[in-house]
Amino acid sequence: MTVDHVGLSVDDLAGMTEWWSAALDARVDYTVDRPAIAMRATVLIDADGFRLELLHRVGSRPAHPRWDIATSLLSHGFGHLALRVDDVPVAYDRLLALGATALAEPSAGSRPGMTIAFVADPENNLIEIVGRSST
Known part of the structure; x- marks a missing residue:
């Protein structure tokens, strides 16, 4: 077994796609749109094949207002x-x-x-x- 990807729920899908693309030096692999549950996602992939799935669902909120x-x-x-x-x-x-x-x-x-x-x-x-x- 190996890790395929990590999913991260975000508020600003476009902004976080831009930030994580730059942070990981990654590109968009594919996008997902699930209107039935008001969810969209962008999957990024880096040169080593690591994928980060950025998920946005209408009504989501932070797990913690400030991480430390x-x-x-x-x-x-x-x-x-x-x-x-x-x-x-x-x-x-x-x-x-x-x-x-x-x-x-x-x-x-x-x-x-x-x-x-x-x-x-x-x-x-x-x-x-x-x-x-x-x-």
């Missing part, structure tokens, strides 16, 4: 999306330049050779940036 690392641990379910990168500080700065909110600057992770940082996307979804050395 500690608050994410108080809710069951998926708490954050972790992106593996070669250079955490570079990726962190890039996401901030795209409009992400800084939550935790790059620092040593929980294992030797690991570096992590946290940001929130423009709709306050929590993103962990992970770098792992080959040692």
Whole structure:
């Protein structure tokens, strides 16, 4: 078994499609329209084949008005999306330049050779940036 994609419910489908396309250096793979439940979706795909499905349904609302690392641990379910990168500080700065909110600057992770940082996307979804050395 392998992960096919991750689904993320968003308020502004067009805006978040633009932001996540830039953040992941991804393109639109396909779109979905389900008028019966007032839902539309855009599926993005990056060069490695990772897909992120951005879902918008009329009447949806944020799970939390403001994400932070500690608050994410108080809710069951998926708490954050972790992106593996070669250079955490570079990726962190890039996401901030795209409009992400800084939550935790790059620092040593929980294992030797690991570096992590946290940001929130423009709709306050929590993103962990992970770098792992080959040692």
